[in-house]
Amino acid sequence: MDIMTRIERRLAAALAPADDGPPLLAAAMRHAVFPRGARLRPRLCLAVAAACAEDAPAVADAAAAAIELLHCASLVHDDLPCFDDAATRRGRPTVQCAFGAPLAVLAGDALIVLAFQVLGEGAARRPQRLPTLLAIITAATGAPAGIAAGQAWECEKQPDLGRYQRAKTGALFAAATLAGAAAAGAPAEPWRALGERLGEAYQVADDIADAMATPETLGKPVGQDAALGRPNAVAAFGLEGALSHLDALAEAAVAAIPPCRGAAALRALTLQESRRLLPIGLTRRVA
Amino acid sequence: MDIMTRIERRLAAALAPADDGPPLLAAAMRHAVFPRGARLRPRLCLAVAAACAEDAPAVADAAAAAIELLHCASLVHDDLPCFDDAATRRGRPTVQCAFGAPLAVLAGDALIVLAFQVLGEGAARRPQRLPTLLAIITAATGAPAGIAAGQAWECEKQPDLGRYQRAKTGALFAAATLAGAAAAGAPAEPWRALGERLGEAYQVADDIADAMATPETLGKPVGQDAALGRPNAVAAFGLEGALSHLDALAEAAVAAIPPCRGAAALRALTLQESRRLLPIGLTRRVA
Numbered sequence: 073m074d075i076m077t078r079i080e081r082r083l084a085a086a087l088a089p090a091d092d093g094p095p096l097l098a099a100a101m102r103h104a105v106f107p108r109g110a111r112l113r114p115r116l117c118l119a120v121a122a123a124c125a126e127d128a129p130a131v132a133d134a135a136a137a138a139i140e141l142l143h144c145a146s147l148v149h150d151d152l153p154c155f156d157d158a159a160t161r162r163g164r165p166t167v168q169c170a171f172g173a174p175l176a177v178l179a180g181d182a183l184i185v186l187a188f189q190v191l192g193e194g195a196a197r198r199p200q201r202l203p204t205l206l207a208i209i210t211a212a213t214g215a216p217a218g219i220a221a222g223q224a225w226e227c228e229k230q231p232d233l234g235r236y237q238r239a240k241t242g243a244l245f246a247a248a249t250l251a252g253a254a255a256a257g258a259p260a261e262p263w264r265a266l267g268e269r270l271g272e273a274y275q276v277a278d279d280i281a282d283a284m285a286t287p288e289t290l291g292k293p294v295g296q297d298a299a300l301g302r303p304n305a306v307a308a309f310g311l312e313g314a315l316s317h318l319d320a321l322a323e324a325a326v327a328a329i330p331p332c333r334g335a336a337a338l339r340a341l342t343l344q345e346s347r348r349l350l351p352i353g354l355t356r357r358v359a
Numbered sequence: 360m361d362i363m364t365r366i367e368r369r370l371a372a373a374l375a376p377a378d379d380g381p382p383l384l385a386a387a388m389r390h391a392v393f394p395r396g397a398r399l400r401p402r403l404c405l406a407v408a409a410a411c412a413e414d415a416p417a418v419a420d421a422a423a424a425a426i427e428l429l430h431c432a433s434l435v436h437d438d439l440p441c442f443d444d445a446a447t448r449r450g451r452p453t454v455q456c457a458f459g460a461p462l463a464v465l466a467g468d469a470l471i472v473l474a475f476q477v478l479g480e481g482a483a484r485r486p487q488r489l490p491t492l493l494a495i496i497t498a499a500t501g502a503p504a505g506i507a508a509g510q511a512w513e514c515e516k517q518p519d520l521g522r523y524q525r526a527k528t529g530a531l532f533a534a535a536t537l538a539g540a541a542a543a544g545a546p547a548e549p550w551r552a553l554g555e556r557l558g559e560a561y562q563v564a565d566d567i568a569d570a571m572a573t574p575e576t577l578g579k580p581v582g583q584d585a586a587l588g589r590p591n592a593v594a595a596f597g598l599e600g601a602l603s604h605l606d607a608l609a610e611a612a613v614a615a616i617p618p619c620r621g622a623a624a625l626r627a628l629t630l631q632e633s634r635r636l637l638p639i640g641l642t643r644r645v646a
Contacts, residue, residue, distance in 0.1 A: 093503025093526075094518075097511035101502060149468060154460040173441040175514050177464065178507045181436060181471060185501030188475045192493025199486040206479025206489075214472030215388060216380025220465045224384035227462050231381075239380075 075122075078129070079114045082137040086190045090182070100171040100179035101186075104144045109162055112345070113248040114140040116270065119341055120252030120263055123334030128201075132255040134194020135205055138187035139248050142209070145183035146219045146244075148176050155223070156296065163291035184213070195255075204254045212247030219244060226302075233303050237275055238268075245271030262330040269325035270342070276318045277349035279305040283314075289351050322346030362409075365416070366401045369424040373477045377469070387458040387466035388473075391431045396449055399632070400535040401427040403557065406628055407539025407550055410621030415488075419542040421481020422492055425474035426535050429496070432470035433506045433531075435463050442510070443583065450578035471500070482542075491541045499534030506531060513589075520590050524562055525555075532558030549617040556612035557629070563605045564636035566592040570601075576638050609633030 073081075083105055090098040114136035121132035151158040151166040152173055159169045168176035191209065195202045215221045222240025225231040249267035250260040281290055282297050283306035297304040305314040326342050329335055360368075370392055377385040401423035408419035438445040438453040439460055446456045455463035478496065482489045502508045509527025512518040536554035537547040568577055569584045570593035584591035592601040612633065613626050 090502035093508040094511040094515050096514050097502055097508060145468075149464055152464060154464060172514070175511065177436055177439060177441060178511045178514075180468070181432075181500075182502040182505075182507040182511075184468060184471050185497050185505065185507065188493055189497035189501060192490045192497065196490040199489050202486050202489045202493075203479045203483040206475055210472050210476035210479065213468075214476060215377035215384055215469040218469075218472065220469040220472065221380040221384060224381040224462065224465045224469075227383050227459070227465075228381050 075115055075118045076108075076111065078118060078133055079111050079136055079140065080108060082133045082190070082194075083140060086137055086141065086186055090186075096171060096175055097178055097182060100148075100167050100175045101182055103170060104148045104167050104179055104183060105141065107162070110348075111140060112274065112349075113143055113244055115345075116245065116267070117248040117252040117255070119338055120249045120266070121256045123329075123332045123338045124253050124256035124258035125333050126256035128198050128255070128257070131195045131198050131201055131205075132252060134190050135209070135251040135255040136248075137194075138191045138209055139212075139244060139251060141183045141187040141190065142213050142219070143244060145180040145187070146213075146223075148180040148183070150223065152176055155226075156300075158293060160287070161292045198257075201254060201257065204260060205251055208247050208250045208254060208260060212243040217243060237303070238271075241275045241278070242268055242271030245274060258332075265328035266325055266330075266342070269321050269328055270346070273318055273321035273325060273346055274349055276305045276314055276321060279307075280311070280314050280318070281351055283307065284311065285351055318346070318349070362402055362405045363398065365405060365420055366398050366423055366427065367395065369420045369477070369481075370427060373424055373428065373473055377473075383458060383462055384465055384469060387435075387454050387462045388469055390457060391435045391454050391466055391470060392428065394449070397635075398427060399561065399636075400430055400531055402632075403532065403554070404535040404539040404542070406625055407536045407553075408543045410616075410619045410625045411540050411543035411545035412620050413543035415485050415542070415544070418482045418485050418488060418492075419539060421477050422496070422538040422542040423535075424481075425478045425496055426499075426531060426538060428470045428474040428477065429500050429506070430531060432467040432474070433500075433510075435467040435470070437510065439463055442513075443587075445580060447574070448579045485544070488541060488544060491547060492538055495534050495537045495541060495547060499530040504530060524590070525558075528562045528565070529555055529558030532561060545619075552615035553612055553617075553629070556608050556615055557633070560605055560608035560612060560633055561636055563592045563601055563608060566594075567598070567601050567605070568638055570594065571598065572638055605633070605636070 087102055090101050117136040117139055118132055126132050148167045150156055151168050158166050167179055212218045217239050222236055225236035246264050246267035249263040253263045254260040282294055283304055285294050287294055326339050329338055374389055377388050404423040404426055405419055413419050435454045437443055438455050445453050454466055499505045504526045509523055512523035533551050533554035536550040540550045541547040569581055570591055572581050574581055613629050616622055616625050
């Protein structure tokens with residue numbers, strides 16, 4: 073089964089039980105997770121697990137799904153009226169726009185909880201891997217240095233911009249590579265640098281998209297960084313500078329892949345994915 | 360060490376690392392957890408673990424702290440402007456009132472994540488207990504039948520009132536008894552009925568408080584059920600009827616305690632706690 077099919081099946085199975093609860097909550101959770109976005113983080117997680125010669129695919133599937141659920145939850149809460157107040161994402165209404173703020177808060181909460189439920193189910197036969205997986209994934213999502221902390225730096229008068237970006241974007245990419253290794257029973261720490269470089273690359277690509285794309289190619293509002301006074305690589309280095317930085321980060325990511333059986337395949341995948349970080353319409357426009 | 364000291368120490372240790380992140384987020388999380396409320400659920404969890412002759416106090420401490428963190432997170436999100444828009448709780452400003460809605464959303468999110476981090480840390484030496492503990496605690500907090508689902512029934516046009524109350528209040532009480540047993544390595548399911556009866560008793564006591572107390576004795580607004588059109592036992596059965604129902608539920612809880620080494624002590628504790636469910640000022644007024 074290919075990686076994307078594994079991810080979509082695990083996510084669909086994870087969401088199914090919610091249908092037995094309040095219908096609008098179930099619909100809001102589903103709206104947040106399907107149809108799929110790029111699924112960058114879970115694909116990275118499964119690619120690393122495969123490179124580490126995974127012996128328990130159910131654990132890796134669960135880790136990948138948990139990371140994607142947490143990513144989707146963070147988007148739902150980011151779009152709330154008290155943050156970005158966003159009306160569109162992935163080319164259609166956000167959860168808060170389609171279901172209202174109360175259900176957006178609750179859908180985000182329920183997706184966070186669901187991530188840990190899925191992790192516990194997937195690792196039921198390898199429980200000795202759970203403490204490490206829980207440590208990796210919670211560090212990337214809570215305080216002091218996960219997604220919630222990243223967003224919270226926006227509430228500070230003098231935010232630490234490096235920590236802001238590492239927490240808001242980099243942490244979950246690092247968790248994807250660390251968790252992929254841990255799910256396969258391999259030492260996790262050697263995989264941190266790959267995730268961190270890809271997280272930085274994603275941040276730069278996101279900055280380029282926000283500065284250069286149209287809402288039609290991006291499926292969400294553009295120019296948000298300038299409007300909200302957030303740091304942006306294009307504003308700081310210009311378009312050419314940002315594109316060069318993106319290339320350098322992709323090469324650094326490839327160089328950071330630890331020795332492993334699947335290293336060659338992972339190197340090829342990393343380069344290919346790095347090129348795809350920019351939206352297709354934007355790639356053409358920039359080229 | 361007495362039960363309350365164990366709980367407060369574990370919670371303090373859990374919150375400490377947040378101080379290394381964005382300061383307002385750390386302060387908001389702390390505001391949500393300290394100073395303590397009644398700590399009903401973690402006390403129940405540790406009492407059951409003791410009754411089951413716990414062999415790994417670190418696991419029980421972690422389960423109890425995780426449940427309390429999730430309870431606190433749910434209160435922070437319940438108080439948001441898009442739900443109750445509450446200004447006071449436990450006699451002082453709510454998190455959203457003191458820190459604003461963005462930090463209240465993020466503090467709730469970070470507390471949910473922290474609960475699972477604490478659970479993973481506490482069970483690191485007994486990882487085989489983690490899948491069950493994760494299943495119990497996530498079922499009580501997410502969809503389809505946990506706290507988030509309970510709150511989401513309020514967003515439905517035709518809510519299922521029984522499921523609403525079981526999910527919003529009963530589920531976490533049941534999780535407290537189930538997790539106490541599971542943390543001690545005992546079969547969990549026989550402990551469900553005790554938690555469910557105590558959850559119902561708590562709901563009735565909460566209804567009585569909302570209908571009869573003053574904001575001063577309760578430390579939060581009263582009359583919310585009537586104002587928000589929520590079901591209330593006093594409205595349904597009158598004050599005498601609600602008090603009789605509370606007594607009957609306390610007796611049913613005692614009768615539901617499974618045979619175990621610590622059964623006698625737990626029976627005494629259950630009766631004592633049931634009497635304390637009503638706020639002190641209200642008990643005097645009702646008497």
